[in-house]
Amino acid sequence: MARPVTDRRGSPPAKEHVELPSELDACDMKILKALVNDGRISWRDLSDQIGLSLTPTLRRVRRLEAAGFIESYTATLDEQRLVGSLSVFVSVTLDKQSEDTLTAFEAHIGALEEVTSCFMMTGNVDYLMRVVVRDLNHYQRLLIKLTRIPNVAHVNSSFALKAVVRRSGFYI
Structure with a gap:
């Protein structure tokens, strides 16, 4: 789970009036790109990288946080070492699509810790998930859990052979 925006000491940003940006300028985009590449960059290094002094850089970061352009700061973990090396894309079709279902x-x-992302889809399937498991036995146990969820009509699995592109953020 991503942690909420805080300052470098771990406390919430100071409550001050912050003018929200109506549009992002080139400097804002440089800040966002630098933070996507290294969320732990020091404020001094960030200001040097974007070509502003420290105070205007901090003001801009606070403004981007307050406006919701920066949602949180997270760490990217080595999932293969922590969880497993098998990445599976699972499409699920439900027998009905009512709001309750x-x-x-x-x-x-x-509630399933193996699910790293899940998207509601258009088209032939209702949901597409990415799950990470240790091995086929682990996936088989997860598949049993999936098929026991009420109203699951069909589950289709595709095993990833290798990651070709993997980004923690999107391209800016």
Whole structure:
């Protein structure tokens, strides 16, 4: 789970009036790109990198946080060392798509630690998930859990052979 925005000492940003940006300028984009590449960059290094002094840099970061452009700061972990090396894309079709059915399915999926992401889809499937497991036996146990979720009509699995592109953020 991503941790909420705090200052470098771990406390919430100071409550001050912050003018929210209506548009992002080139300097804002440089800040966002630098933070996507290294969320632990020091304020001094960030200001040097973008070509502003420290105070205007901090003001801009606070403004980007307050406006919701920066949601949180996180660490990228080595999932293979921590969880497993098998990445599986799982598509799920439900037998009905009522609001209660969708909400119940999403609650069940949210409780499964193997699920790294889950998207409601258009088209032939209702949900597409990425799960990470240690091995095939681990996936088989997870598959049994998935098929026991009420209203699951069909599960289709595709095993990833290798990651070709993997970004923690999106391209800015």
